[in-house]
Amino acid sequence: MTLQTVPRLTRAELARAGRMTAAPPVRIVHLGAGAFHRSHQAWFTAHATDAADWGIAAFTGRRDTVSRQLAPQDGLFTLIERGPEADRFEVIPAIAEVRPASDSARFAALMTAAATAVVTLTVTEAGYHQRPDGALDLEHPAVIDDIHALRHGQPVGTRTPTGRLLAGLSARARAGAPPLTVVPCDNVPANGERLRAALHTLAQRTGHEAAVAATAFVTTSVDRITPHTTDEDRRAVADATGWRDEGVVVAEPFADWTLCGDFAGERPAWESAGARFVSDIEPYERRKLLLLNGGHLVLAFGGLLRGHATVAQAMADDRCRRELDAFWDEAARAAGPVDTRDYRTALVRRFENGRIEHRLTQIAVDTVTKIRMRILPVLAHERTEGRSGSGALAVVRAWADSIRSARIDGETDAAAALARLLDGADPALAADIGTTAIHH
Numbered sequence: 001m002t003l004q005t006v007p008r009l010t011r012a013e014l015a016r017a018g019r020m021t022a023a024p025p026v027r028i029v030h031l032g033a034g035a036f037h038r039s040h041q042a043w044f045t046a047h048a049t050d051a052a053d054w055g056i057a058a059f060t061g062r063r064d065t066v067s068r069q070l071a072p073q074d075g076l077f078t079l080i081e082r083g084p085e086a087d088r089f090e091v092i093p094a095i096a097e098v099r100p101a102s103d104s105a106r107f108a109a110l111m112t113a114a115a116t117a118v119v120t121l122t123v124t125e126a127g128y129h130q131r132p133d134g135a136l137d138l139e140h141p142a143v144i145d146d147i148h149a150l151r152h153g154q155p156v157g158t159r160t161p162t163g164r165l166l167a168g169l170s171a172r173a174r175a176g177a178p179p180l181t182v183v184p185c186d187n188v189p190a191n192g193e194r195l196r197a198a199l200h201t202l203a204q205r206t207g208h209e210a211a212v213a214a215t216a217f218v219t220t221s222v223d224r225i226t227p228h229t230t231d232e233d234r235r236a237v238a239d240a241t242g243w244r245d246e247g248v249v250v251a252e253p254f255a256d257w258t259l260c261g262d263f264a265g266e267r268p269a270w271e272s273a274g275a276r277f278v279s280d281i282e283p284y285e286r287r288k289l290l291l292l293n294g295g296h297l298v299l300a301f302g303g304l305l306r307g308h309a310t311v312a313q314a315m316a317d318d319r320c321r322r323e324l325d326a327f328w329d330e331a332a333r334a335a336g337p338v339d340t341r342d343y344r345t346a347l348v349r350r351f352e353n354g355r356i357e358h359r360l361t362q363i364a365v366d367t368v369t370k371i372r373m374r375i376l377p378v379l380a381h382e383r384t385e386g387r388s389g390s391g392a393l394a395v396v397r398a399w400a401d402s403i404r405s406a407r408i409d410g411e412t413d414a415a416a417a418l419a420r421l422l423d424g425a426d427p428a429l430a431a432d433i434g435t436t437a438i439h440h
């Protein structure tokens with residue numbers, strides 16, 4: 001059987017099979033319709049008790065691949081929940097429509113619709129165009145272009161997620177629609193507050209302050225390991241379900257969503273699907289970013305240097321494990337007043353799931369931004385406490401070595417990458433890291 005001869009997954013096909021049909025009404029707009037949005041926010045929305053009332057309109061970010069895959073499927077896709085022993089297949093119906101980023105008319109229509117209540121984002125850490133201190137990088141060429149477009153009333157010309165969002169919020173304020181809530185879902189510390197500050201900065205320079213003032217921002221910590229989908233995964237879905245699905249997503253069984261902040265209006269009952277609403281998110285966020293995401297970086301750099309391809313392979317290498325444990329001992333101290341013992345035990349099991357092909361090259365992208373957010377805070381904390389931070393320093397060293405041996409995509413010059421990493425860092429810390437990473 002070739003995939004081309006299998007019927008395509010659509011709502012009509014599902015109806016023929018006696019399964020649910022209608023798309024839920026759009027009340028959520030999403031920017032960056034990648035794999036993680038589908039395995040996480042779409043999954044939580046589909047599993048909430050009020051799922052029938054909350055549909056998502058997902059817009060792609062830089063490429064229109066996902067809209068070309070999902071639009072012919074009416075937004076439907078199969079999630080393969082990949083446990084250590086077996087796969088579970090589930091069709092997720094929460095995405096009601098999928099649009100390319102270029103469809104600015106539909107974006108404006110949804111951003112001004114009274115029914116729209118929530119905007120979510122997964123645009124990667126680099127997509128926020130932050131400076132080392134977390135502020136919006138006003139010298140970035142795409143940000144400069146957006147300032148120009150927004151000043152001259154050309155929302156269609158905006159290129160960055162922040163610029164597009166401000167254009168949409170501004171149109172909403174002009175239309176007199178009720179305020180909405182922005183919920184960023186990328187691995188960025190204090191993501192809601194940072195996005196609010198970035199939008200405020202952009203708004204001040206372009207005369208759109210009222211739109212930001214009327215909007216609520218919620219900070220989130222998100223967690224579900226979601227590797228890239230392969231052709232083999234698409235074949236597995238056809239074999240198991242009888243449908244051809246170009247939008248298949250694979251994820252581990254574990255899923256966590258911690259949210260903090262007030263919503264301006266209505267929201268899905270995500271807590272009924274297991275999401276956690278808290279008044280202080282920092283301990284959860286630091287633990288996740290430092291231990292899980294930082295731990296992934298340790299395995300990515302050390303693993304790539306030793307010829308491994310996946311997280312599970314690096315976990316099986318004693319030397320990688322020792323490096324991970326050394327970093328985790330330091331990261332646990334930096335995480336603050338939150339359990340890290342059980343969390344580490346659970347992480348070991350998740351990382352060792354060899355049926356999840358989480359490629360180290362998928363993790364080792366935008367590495368300057370990621371090291372800044374996930375490794376340097378550990379080093380800084382160790383130094384403040386009078387310790388050397390040798391576990392965290394070893395990660396920076398492995399990163400520089402990986403660049404030198406051409407294993408990191410997008411970085412060719414270790415010294416230049418290091419200079420970008422240390423731009424804006426504490427001078428004593430910078431001197432120490434520079435010496436260690438260059439002269440070891």
Ligand SMILES: NC(=O)c1ccc[n+]([C@@H]2O[C@H](COP(=O)([O-])OP(=O)(O)OC[C@H]3O[C@@H](n4cnc5c(N)ncnc54)[C@H](O)[C@@H]3O)[C@@H](O)[C@H]2O)c1
Pocket residue numbers: 031032033034035036037060061062063122123124125126127160161185186187188222223224225226227
């Ligand atoms: N994959 C995971 O395991 C995982 C888990 C937790 C959090 N996340 C978060 O989700 C993000 C996306 O991961 P993914 O697995 O969906 O990756 P992906 O490659 O499938 O999707 C990335 C999405 O971000 C968009 N994007 C990238 N750069 C952009 C830019 N400059 N402007 C606008 N949009 C841009 C892309 O167009 C795409 O829609 C991660 O960077 C991370 O912050 C991922």
Ligand SMILES: O=P(O)(O)OC[C@@H](O)[C@@H](O)[C@H](O)[C@H](O)CO
Pocket residue numbers: 125187222223224225226292293296297362363
């Ligand atoms: O997704 P990134 O690029 O922020 O980082 C790579 C991985 O560490 C990350 O995707 C994790 O798998 C994820 O954060 C687990 O929830």
